[in-house]
Amino acid sequence: MSEATDRPVDDDAWARACAEDLEAEKARRRAQYGPQPGTAAEELRKLIDAVADKLASLPSPLFGAAAQDTVQQIVKQAKSAAQPVIERNPDVFDHLAAAGGELLAAYRSAVEGQERRWTRRAEDADVPEERTGTEKRAGDPTDPRDEGPETGQHIDLD
Secondary structure, eight states: OOHHHHSOOOTTHHHHHHHHHHHHHHHHHHHHHOOOOOOHHHHHHHHHHHHHHHHHHSOOTTTOHHHHHHHHHHHHHHHHHHHHHHHHOHHHHHHHHHHHHHHHHHHHHHHHHHHHHHHHHHHHHHSOOOSOTTOOOTTOTTOGGGGOOOTTOOOOOO
8 A cells, every 4th residue: 555545535625725724814814904894785784873873972952852862763764774675685785886886987087088188288288389270180189179069069960
């Protein structure tokens, strides 16, 4: 018998070692950076609880105790209405969070593109033009025709 066959075969040894390494890395990161944010549904629950706690702790000398009781009742109703929705559809909130991230990236891209056009115009304004008159090249960033129709201009779509 060889040494390789003398030991019992452990098919899951690699998987177990990887899982242990992953848990050790997660523990190291938690110690270094603190707890990771949860899912979007968990974060929404935390937000609702934080807002409810803040509203409940606000002193309201202008409105009195009756108003404070009304605020607490409204907060309880809002929490009781939101909790079942969050519990039934946790994936929806993850998708909404991802969609919000994509919308933010698209907005950022559009703003950066506009800023590039603005800075090119400013740079072009500093450089004297060698062209005469109203000659414009195709794709010229200073050409107002490249900006699309103005608000008062009629466009015939037929």
